[in-house]
Amino acid sequence: MPLKTAVVRAFRILAIAEACSWAALLVGMYFKWIAKTSELGVEIAGPVHGALFVGYGVAALALWRIQRWSFPVALFAGLSAVFPFATVAFERWAGKRGLLSEHEAVTEDSLETAGV
Numbered sequence: 001m002p003l004k005t006a007v008v009r010a011f012r013i014l015a016i017a018e019a020c021s022w023a024a025l026l027v028g029m030y031f032k033w034i035a036k037t038s039e040l041g042v043e044i045a046g047p048v049h050g051a052l053f054v055g056y057g058v059a060a061l062a063l064w065r066i067q068r069w070s071f072p073v074a075l076f077a078g079l080s081a082v083f084p085f086a087t088v089a090f091e092r093w094a095g096k097r098g099l100l101s102e103h104e105a106v107t108e109d110s111l112e113t114a115g116v
Contacts, residue, residue, distance in 0.1 A: 004066050005102045011059040012100065015091035018056045021049035022084040056081050067099060 028041020057078060064074040073094070080090035094100050 002102075007059060007062045007066055008100050008102050011056070011063055012091055012095075014052060014056040014059050015087040018049070018052040018081060019085045019088045021045060021052045025049045026084065053081055056087060063100070067101070069099060073099060 024045035025042065028039075028043075028045045030041075031037050032039045032042045060074065060077040060081075063069060064077070069077070077090055077094070080086035091100070
């Protein structure tokens with residue numbers, strides 16, 4: 001599997017997983033701070049969410065370079081990890097605009113080097 005395909009797939013999976021971990025963390029925070037029954041949810045979901053947050057950020061940085069995203073797109077990808085469930089919205093937005101294409105885009109430069 002080419003690197004580009006692997007990074008795009010990892011990014012898509014991490015976007016969804018990061019959003020799910022947000023949900024788990026919010027539930028854990030409810031039980032810790034509102035219901036005042038247990039800290040276990042935060043103790044488990046916190047590190048999991050942290051790891052997925054970092055993984056999503058690394059994948060976004062990799063795609064910024066591999067996919068040649070503009071700075072505003074990369075910034076939007078990074079900021080989406082800060083707000084609950086926004087990584088899924090960004091992933092769908094980027095996918096609809098071809099920013100998560102697993103195939104090489106056809107450009108004038110690639111046509112010239114292909115001898116067309």
